[in-house]
Amino acid sequence: MSGRTRARARPERTCVGCRERSGKGDLLRVVLIEDRCVPDHRGTLPGRGAYLHPTPTCVDLAVRRRAFQRAFRVPGPLDTAELQQAVPRATP
Numbered sequence: 001m002s003g004r005t006r007a008r009a010r011p012e013r014t015c016v017g018c019r020e021r022s023g024k025g026d027l028l029r030v031v032l033i034e035d036r037c038v039p040d041h042r043g044t045l046p047g048r049g050a051y052l053h054p055t056p057t058c059v060d061l062a063v064r065r066r067a068f069q070r071a072f073r074v075p076g077p078l079d080t081a082e083l084q085q086a087v088p089r090a091t092p
């Protein structure tokens with residue numbers, strides 16, 4: 001045996017909200033367009049991307065910790081309204 005596995009390598013990324021590593025396909029890519037954090041569902045928008053679990057908890061953590069400003073290397077507040085609308089909220 002050569003020690004090789006048949007499983008393909010799966011890229012991992014770190015969630016900017018909870019800081020846990022997950023497979024790239026399990027996370028939502030977010031890009032910065034002007035001063036807005038925009039969800040990139042297809043992963044094709046240009047620019048630096050930040051990855052996030054598509055859960056309200058991780059979105060709230062990222063906003064509270066100012067993780068998007070650090071990830072995109074920009075000063076000042078960013079508009080996350082579009083991102084928060086894209087992530088489904090659990091209804092009681």
